[in-house]
Amino acid sequence: MMxxxxxxxxxxxxxxxxxxxxxxxxxxxxxxxxQAVTITEGPLLVLSGAxxxxxxxxxxxxxxxxxxxxxxxxxxxxxxxxxxxxxxxxERVSGLIGPAADAVWLGTFHALALRMLRKHADxxxxxxxxxxxxxxxxxxxxxALMEEAGVDVKKWPVVMVxxxxxxxxxxxxxPDQVPGQETGGEIAGGRLLxxxxxxxxxxxxxxxxxxxxxxxxxxxxLRDHVEVLAAYQDQFRYILVxxxxxxxxxxxxxxxxxxxxxxxICCVGDDDQSIYSWxxxxxxxxxxxxxxxxxxxxxxxxxxxxSTPTILGAASALIRNNTGRLGKDLRAAGATEDGDPIRVYGxxxxxxxxxxxxxxxxxxHRRGERLASMAVLVRAGFQTREFEERxxxxxxxxxxxxxxxxxxxxxxxxxxxxxRLIEQPADDLAFERIINLPKRGLGDAALQTIxxxxxxxxxxxxxxxxxxxxxxxxxxxxxxxxxxxxxAIDEWAALREQMDPSELAATVLDGSGYLEMWKKDxxxxxxxxxxxxxxxxxxxxxxxxxxxxxxxVSLVMENDSKAESGDAVxxxxxxxxxxxxxxxxxxxGWEEEVFPNRRALDEGGVSALEEERRLAYVGLTRARxxxxxxxxxxxxxxxxxxxxxxxxxxxxxxxxxxxxxxxVGLMGGGRGQREPWSSWDGAGADSGWxxxxxxxxxxxxxxxxxxxxxSAGGFSVGDRVFHQKFGHGRVCAVDGNKLEVDFDKAxxxxxxxxxxxxxx
DNA sequence: ACCATTCTTCTTTTT
DNA sequence: GAAGAATGGT
Numbered sequence: 001m002m003x004x005x006x007x008x009x010x011x012x013x014x015x016x017x018x019x020x021x022x023x024x025x026x027x028x029x030x031x032x033x034x035q036a037v038t039i040t041e042g043p044l045l046v047l048s049g050a051x052x053x054x055x056x057x058x059x060x061x062x063x064x065x066x067x068x069x070x071x072x073x074x075x076x077x078x079x080x081x082x083x084x085x086x087x088x089x090x091e092r093v094s095g096l097i098g099p100a101a102d103a104v105w106l107g108t109f110h111a112l113a114l115r116m117l118r119k120h121a122d123x124x125x126x127x128x129x130x131x132x133x134x135x136x137x138x139x140x141x142x143x144a145l146m147e148e149a150g151v152d153v154k155k156w157p158v159v160m161v162x163x164x165x166x167x168x169x170x171x172x173x174x175p176d177q178v179p180g181q182e183t184g185g186e187i188a189g190g191r192l193l194x195x196x197x198x199x200x201x202x203x204x205x206x207x208x209x210x211x212x213x214x215x216x217x218x219x220x221x222l223r224d225h226v227e228v229l230a231a232y233q234d235q236f237r238y239i240l241v242x243x244x245x246x247x248x249x250x251x252x253x254x255x256x257x258x259x260x261x262x263x264x265i266c267c268v269g270d271d272d273q274s275i276y277s278w279x280x281x282x283x284x285x286x287x288x289x290x291x292x293x294x295x296x297x298x299x300x301x302x303x304x305x306x307s308t309p310t311i312l313g314a315a316s317a318l319i320r321n322n323t324g325r326l327g328k329d330l331r332a333a334g335a336t337e338d339g340d341p342i343r344v345y346g347x348x349x350x351x352x353x354x355x356x357x358x359x360x361x362x363x364x365h366r367r368g369e370r371l372a373s374m375a376v377l378v379r380a381g382f383q384t385r386e387f388e389e390r391x392x393x394x395x396x397x398x399x400x401x402x403x404x405x406x407x408x409x410x411x412x413x414x415x416x417x418x419x420r421l422i423e424q425p426a427d428d429l430a431f432e433r434i435i436n437l438p439k440r441g442l443g444d445a446a447l448q449t450i451x452x453x454x455x456x457x458x459x460x461x462x463x464x465x466x467x468x469x470x471x472x473x474x475x476x477x478x479x480x481x482x483x484x485x486x487x488a489i490d491e492w493a494a495l496r497e498q499m500d501p502s503e504l505a506a507t508v509l510d511g512s513g514y515l516e517m518w519k520k521d522x523x524x525x526x527x528x529x530x531x532x533x534x535x536x537x538x539x540x541x542x543x544x545x546x547x548x549x550x551x552x553v554s555l556v557m558e559n560d561s562k563a564e565s566g567d568a569v570x571x572x573x574x575x576x577x578x579x580x581x582x583x584x585x586x587x588x589g590w591e592e593e594v595f596p597n598r599r600a601l602d603e604g605g606v607s608a609l610e611e612e613r614r615l616a617y618v619g620l621t622r623a624r625x626x627x628x629x630x631x632x633x634x635x636x637x638x639x640x641x642x643x644x645x646x647x648x649x650x651x652x653x654x655x656x657x658x659x660x661x662x663x664v665g666l667m668g669g670g671r672g673q674r675e676p677w678s679s680w681d682g683a684g685a686d687s688g689w690x691x692x693x694x695x696x697x698x699x700x701x702x703x704x705x706x707x708x709x710x711s712a713g714g715f716s717v718g719d720r721v722f723h724q725k726f727g728h729g730r731v732c733a734v735d736g737n738k739l740e741v742d743f744d745k746a747x748x749x750x751x752x753x754x755x756x757x758x759x760x
Numbered sequence: 761a762c763c764a765t766t767c768t769t770c771t772t773t774t775t
Numbered sequence: 776g777a778a779g780a781a782t783g784g785t
Contacts (some may be wrong), residue, residue, distance in 0.1 A: 082775075110775055135774090211775060278773065378773045402774080436761095443761050555775075575773045597772055615773080638770080639776075 004432065025063050025096060029056075031334075035270075036299045037061045038239065040070055043259075043293035045286070046268040048329045050315070050621035051306025051581065054268055055085075058242055059092040061266065062104065065096055071237040073103035077258065078110055081243035083556045085579060089242075105236070111555050113214040117222070120228060124217045129424050129547065131208040132554035136413070137429050138162060138210050145198050149191060165196050166476045169212030170280025171221050172250040175200060207426040215250045222257050233261040243578075244269030244289075248280035271326045272319050275575060275615050277607070278600070287326065304330040306581055306624055308339025314627070314657040315620040321652055322610045330621075342620075342627045344590075344650055346662030353630050354390035356663070357586050360628055361569060363394065364584060371397060373583035375570040377619050383588065384571050391569065401572035403662065407553050411529040412519065415536055416553065418508050419501075422493050423546045426460040435461075438517035440481040449473050450482075452576050461487065485519075486511065497698040501549050502540035509533060574615050577622050585623035587616075590631045591644035616649045629658075721758060 022279045026034060036046045036057045048054040058078075066073050080086040086107045093101040105112060112674075114132070121128045131139070142165075143158045164187060168178055175197040183193045198616055203209055209217060222229045222647045239259050240245070244267035247255070259265040267289060274283040290296045309332040316330055361374055376387055384400060391398045406412060414437060416428035424430075435450075436442045453473075454464035465486050468474060474482065494506050499507065509515040543549040570582070589595055596612035604611065620627060631646045649659075719731045 108775060214775095275773075276775095279775080382771050439762080441761075445761085573773065599772060611773095 008060065018047075023064070023067065024069065025060055029060065029312050030303055032299055032301050032303070033057050034058075036266075036301065037064050039299070040065060040266075040299055041264055043263050043296035044266040044287070044333055045244075045289045045296055046266065046301065047298065047326060047328055048268055048270055048301040049304060049328050050270065050273065050618070051304040052301035052330070054242075054270075054301065055092075055307060055579075057301070058240060058268060059089055059096070062089070062093050062240060063096045065238050066100060066104070066443065073100045074105065075235055075237040076240070077106050077112070077236040077238070078104055078106040078240040079112060079242065079255075080223060082579070083108055083111070085242060096371070103596050109247075109254070110211060110214050110556070113218045113254070114551065114555065116218050116232070117209075117214060120218075120221050120225070123221050123225060123228075125204050126217070127207050129207070130216070131206070131420055131424050131427050131430075131550070133203070133208050133210045133429070134408075134554065135162075136408075137208075140429060141202055141206070142199055145195055145202060146188065149195060149198070151188045151191060151195070156452055161188050161195065162193065163201065164192060168196065169216050170250055172216065172249040172253050174216065174220060178284055179193070185558070205426075206428055207424060208429075212250070215254060218258075219250060219254055222254070227480065229257060232258055237262060237264060238502050239265040241265070241267040241480060242269075245271050245274035245283055245286045246276045247285050247759055249282055249285075250280075252282065252285045262478070263574040265293065270328070272614055273578065273618050275578065275611060275618060277604075277611055280650055287324070292598050300328060302331055303333035305334045306623060307621060308332070308337070310339045310341060310657050311620060311623050311627055314618050316343050317654050318613065318652045319617045319659070322613055342628050342629060342653060342658040344629045344653075344658050344660040345553065345629075346646070346660075347630055347632050348663055349634050350386045350636060351390070352663065353588050353632050354386040356630060357387065357588060357628065358390045358394055358396060359509045360586070362394070371567045371569045374586070375572065375577065375580075375582040375584070375622070376586040376588060377574050377577045377622065379574060379597055379615070381573055383594075387571055387588070391571075397566060397568035398571050399568045401570060402576045406532070406535075409529075409532060411532055412536055414510060414514065415505065415533060415722070416550070418512060418514070418548055419505060420550060421462065422496060422504075422508070423550060425462045425489075425493075428454075428461045431461040431465075434514075435485065438513045440485060442481055442485070442595065446474060446478045446482065457644045462486070496546060500541075501543050501546045504546065507535050507542050509537070527604060574619050576617055581622055581624055583624045584626040584628070585619065586628045586630070587619050588630045590647035590650055591648055593642075593644070594635070595647055595649070613649065613652075719758065
């Protein structure tokens with residue numbers, strides 16, 4: 001390959017050379033990290049445990065390749081899993097080698113694939129200005145197709161069907177490549193493949209693609225066009241992949257194609273942190289690496305610089321319960337003291353948990369810990385709510401990562417639809433969204449006419465609308481309205497040339513009356529929406545073209561608008577926390593059914609349990625100094641109160657690393673051995689842990705404790721009951737949890753039993 | 761066409 | 776316990 005004056009491979013196998021010979025960027029690396037950076041030729045797998053300096057290795061490796069002139073920046077492909085990781089890497093590398101870093105092909109799989117797809121869109125039947133649909137749009141399209149095909153959407157939820165299609169895409173299967181035995185069986189009446197085909201056709205007609213298509217289309221292009229593949233293979237001399245354990249098959253195939261020539265591919269990952277199998281990630285990719293890339297070298301990074309020995313001990317013990325690991329043991333490299341034990345604390349219910357956690361935070365804060373050094377990591381998004389409420393009432397600043405995303409808000413999506421339609425007239429989804437927004441008197445009837453015309457002419461809705469205007473299919477009033485709308489779109493499209501995106505957006509939102517609509521709106525959330533729209537216009541200032549902006553929005557689903565300002569606690573899901581670290585980590589909701597999550601277990605069985613355990617491992621290893629685990633003995637789920645059993649994962653943390661306690665008044669507070677929340681033996685006798693759960697209903701307000709006592713939900717005919725809204729009455733029929741009650745004042749009503757209480 | 765009300769179903773994790 | 780869908784009234 002290259003004539004490398006700087007090929008350090010030979011010289012730098014341990015023991016390392018004298019420090020004097022080091023390029024500056026290699027100083028301070030431990031021997032394994034040094035190998036991971038300097039073995040540049042041939043396939044290399046870096047198994048990098050949590051906190052072992054993975055990011056540092058990646059950025060240094062990139063720097064090493066470029067600064068040693070092994071390749072020019074644009075000949076390096078560096079793939080990350082999240083936008084955050086990409087940004088961070090670019091910043092760090094820029095700091096080391098300056099503006100040259102900008103030329104590196106660095107980004108997420110999706111961003112990089114998009115870059116390729118824009119260039120070769122025509123080869124898969126797209127035009128270069130194509131839109132990227134978000135999941136909402138995807139479901140809308142699929143739903144329409146399912147209804148058209150007469151598939152019962154009630155029986156086969158759109159999201160489920162979409163899920164299967166996506167998993168097919170994750171494996172790199174176009175409709176023609178779905179294997180005969182994998183066609184989804186009974187799902188959607190056995191017509192899944194047909195729907196997939198129709199969906200793809202529909203997307204092409206919309207000149208749009210979804211997230212999975214970004215990779216799938218590029219795969220098709222690389223497979224079918226040898227010259228394109230050859231050009232990319234020649235361009236990318238070095239390939240770096242972050243979070244390799246989370247790549248799916250499509251991504252793997254993409255990488256393998258690109259790396260096939262020189263095979264200078266370096267994948268960094270940790271099988272113990274694979275937490276995205278539900279999204280099609282194949283842990284197998286990392287386990288198979290040496291097989292797929294013969295002659296691959298493997299470097300293990302096991303020196304952990306992040307956490308205390310206690311935390312590492314706990315995390316290692318926990319993860320050892322998983323089978324089929326590559327095997328890797330973290331050793332503490334930094335701290336000399338064991339550090340605080342893991343604090344396991346039992347509380348009564350959700351609100352008590354939030355109170356307890358926030359109290360701990362405040363106490364740490366008083367002792368001088370920054371709020372920004374603390375994080376609450378939850379299993380599922382909805383769990384953040386109780387904490388938010390508590391943090392708001394105590395006035396503790398916090399920041400939510402990943403929660404409600406700016407670009408998913410209704411008003412922002414509407415505004416985007418205007419811009420999308422201007423940029424891309426074939427975008428029917430955008431058209432439908434805004435045709436009558438604000439109200440223009442163009443309702444179902446008008447839309448139907450346009451649809452009909454669209455189908456007859458085989459053209460997009462916007463164009464069909466134009467042809468409808470030439471006829472008298474519409475009554476004069478809607479016709480005038482439609483003409484106004486179409487002409488406005490044309491006008492704005494023409495303005496696109498002379499205005500920058502931000503100005504254009506302002507003009508559009510103003511001219512269309514959309515902004516006005518919210519300003520006039522009396523609802524309590526309207527002012528916020530107006531504000532968001534103004535923020536939206538401001539945000540556009542950073543972009544040169546509309547397309548750049550739309551692309552950014554499609555790919556960067558993080559809310560980077562709220563940058564880290566001030567000292568605040570972080571609230572996020574365990575998934576979102578991957579790659580981050582905090583001094584203090586709070587892990588609430590460690591109960592069976594919640595974590596490990598029941599739905600996950602229902603679907604994936606043993607392998608799902610192992611993934612849940614890896615998630616627990618990720619959570620523990622985010623902490624530098626302290627971990628607080630909490631579990632509640634009951635929790636409100638939907639409208640029921642559910643008894644909770646402490647998570648088996650608590651039992652998997654050896655006693656020597658943890659200290660258990662619970663609220664006063666809870667049985668077995670302290671160190672009792674037989675209490676379910678102090679040590680529940682996960683490996684114990686019964687596998688039917690789900691049976692330990694008992695549900696009982698809340699009886700409205702304060703009376704629920706009474707209900708809890710007799711724990712029955714049932715009323716019988718003749719019982720006198722009380723209802724908040726209808727007052728007193730007598731039960732005259734019972735059907736499951738539905739009651740028919742003769743109310744003294746309100747008459748006979750059907751009510752759910754949880755809304756009435758026994759009359760005192 | 762539009763609005764208001766009730767009914768329903770759902771909460772794993774996200775590029 | 777919210778947000779969407781479906782229904783019914785103006």
